[in-house]
Amino acid sequence: MTKLLWIFVGWTTFLWITRLRNVFGDSELSTSRQLWAATIAVGFIVGALSLPILHRAFPTKLHSVAAFLAAITIAWWGMRLITNLAGDESVAFKAVHTVLAVGSVGLGALVLRQRSDLVRIPARDGHASTI
Secondary structure, three states, X not given: OOHHHHHHHHHHHHHHHHHHHHHHHOOOXXXXXXXXXXXXXXXXXXXXXXXXXXXXXXXXXXXXXXXXHHHHHHHHHHHHHHHHHHOOOOHHHHHHHHHHHHHHHHHHHHHHHOHHHOXXXXXXXXXXXXX
16 A cells, blocks of 8 residues: 555544544534434545555455545535535634645545556566556
8 A cells, every 4th residue: 555545544534533523522413413424424434444454355446445435535525615614613613624625635636646556466477567
């Protein structure tokens, strides 16, 4: 796995674990909203943590799953950036979530851009080829 992919895994895991803590610490959220937010967070965490596992167990799948997770990350944070900026949250909330969105979209874009370097499979002649 590339260094960039490890950074993406760490960033995504840290971000969404923090979101889980915030969700269950927010007494103003209804139970159904907590469950919805937790489901999204767990989905991103599982997706991120699956990448190192795929790298070891199913390296040919790493490219597809990493690209999918990066695309979902870009879509999610692109949408959330618009809704957060248009919402009535505080300026501090908007600033923090803008930084999170820019960081997440940037990392996702880099993963998509460098996806061809994610998996190197040894060829029969002994030279590694990139999938």
